[in-house]
Amino acid sequence: xxxxxxxxxxxxxxxxxxxxxxxxxxxxxxxxxxxxxxxxxxxxxxxxxxxxxxxxxxxxxxxxxxxxxxxxxxxxxxxxxxxxxxxxxxxxxxxxxxxxxxxxxxxxxxxxxxxxxxxxxxxxxxxxxxxxxxxxxxxxxxxxxxxxxxxxxxxxxxxxxxxxxxxxxxxxxxxxxxxxxxxxxxxxxxxxxxxxxxxxxxxxxxxxxxxxxxxxxxxxxxxxxxxxxxxxxxxxxxxxxxxxxxxxxxxxxxxxxxxxxxxxxxxxxxxxxxxxxxxxxxxxxxxxxxxxxxxxxxxxxxxxxxxxxxxxxxxxxxxxxx
Numbered sequence: 392x393x394x395x396x397x398x399x400x401x402x403x404x405x406x407x408x409x410x411x412x413x414x415x416x417x418x419x420x421x422x423x424x425x426x427x428x429x430x431x432x433x434x435x436x437x438x439x440x441x442x443x444x445x446x447x448x449x450x451x452x453x454x455x456x457x458x459x460x461x462x463x464x465x466x467x468x469x470x471x472x473x474x475x476x477x478x479x480x481x482x483x484x485x486x487x488x489x490x491x492x493x494x495x496x497x498x499x500x501x502x503x504x505x506x507x508x509x510x511x512x513x514x515x516x517x518x519x520x521x522x523x524x525x526x527x528x529x530x531x532x533x534x535x536x537x538x539x540x541x542x543x544x545x546x547x548x549x550x551x552x553x554x555x556x557x558x559x560x561x562x563x564x565x566x567x568x569x570x571x572x573x574x575x576x577x578x579x580x581x582x583x584x585x586x587x588x589x590x591x592x593x594x595x596x597x598x599x600x601x602x603x604x605x606x607x608x609x610x611x612x613x614x615x616x617x618x619x620x621x622x623x624x625x626x627x628x629x630x631x632x633x634x635x636x637x638x639x640x641x642x643x644x645x646x647x648x649x650x651x652x653x654x655x656x657x658x659x660x661x662x663x664x665x666x667x668x669x670x671x672x673x674x675x676x677x678x679x680x681x682x683x684x685x686x687x688x689x690x691x692x693x694x695x696x697x698x699x700x701x702x703x704x705x706x707x708x709x710x711x712x713x
Contacts, residue, residue: 458570459554459563459704460579461687462596465586469557473504475590490514493548497578499585507558511589513551513581515568520544551578553586556701561599561708570688602684604711605660609649611710612640615665619649621657622685628652638665659684666703673702682707 467475476485484502492500493516500514526541555562564582568574583595609619609630615638618631630649632638639645654660661683668674678699679692689707691700 458567458691459565459689459700461561461563461599461601461689461704461707463599464555464560464562465592465596467591472509472591476502476504479589481585481589493546497549497551497581502589507556509553509555509557511553511586513578513585515549515551517547517549518545551582553582559708561704562596563704598687599711600659600684601682601687601689601707601711602659604707605662605682605684606654606657607710608664608682608707609639609654609660609662613670614706615667616640617663617665617679619660619662621652621654622659622661623657628657666706671702671706674699678703 473485476482481499481502484499485504487501490500490512493514495516497513497515500512502512503510520542523541523543526543527539529536529538531537550565550567552565553562554565564579566575566578568578579595583592586592587594605619606621608614609616609621616632617638618629619639620630621628630639630645630652632642632645634641639649661681663679663681666674666678666680668677671678675696676693676699678695680703681690681692682688689703691703
């Protein structure tokens, strides 16, 4: 019995295309751990492993800007930031160029400080193989028949950022990691530890509760409110528009219910909002955003520019402060 597998590398800068064709007599035991037997040869034979280079350009991923948490800004005087960083164990990162290393563990990567902006970056990389059945194929070679089973190698490159525009009354931590289990909690703990070692703060920053903003945006005619959730002790109320175009305001029955709800009776609010570029001229495109008030967490559901994210944060802040 002769089988083969085809392993194709994807979503990475470089890699290998591996054709592993073991013979039954030499490799059957180790081969069974890789794949199931898939073909019956006309005769037994031995074959070699062949490695061919494959090169693919990696796409830039800006998803880390789309999952921000909002926090109070550090209390450190602005004039002391650079000296604190230079005196810390991470001082060498101030002059480090952009890093393309993605270690297995979340690690501090770069620190960028300008006259009006502090940006600190962490990287993490994970990899694995996933089945790609569409790339399977069969081939006959002389008396033997081979079936190739394809696997695509996937590299997940994750970025966490601490972003503080020094004139803003808030800072943001943007996490490009699945919000599953304690993934975000671990990432935040790593951020606090490294910021403390960098001399920027003595303890974790306080979250900014965003429920007031989402309550107000839930009644805002400029933003399209696709859904809103109002939470009270022991329960919650959901108001949702299922229209592909338009929000709660476009559904008369739901709109009237929303107008009859007293927001003061609810301790928190979440929501799904769209900021149309026709109404918000500063945006490069329409932005769809999900907000969680108690968690002080946002998620932007479209690819967009960094300035778009900062503009949405400014809208949230204005509504949260009013």
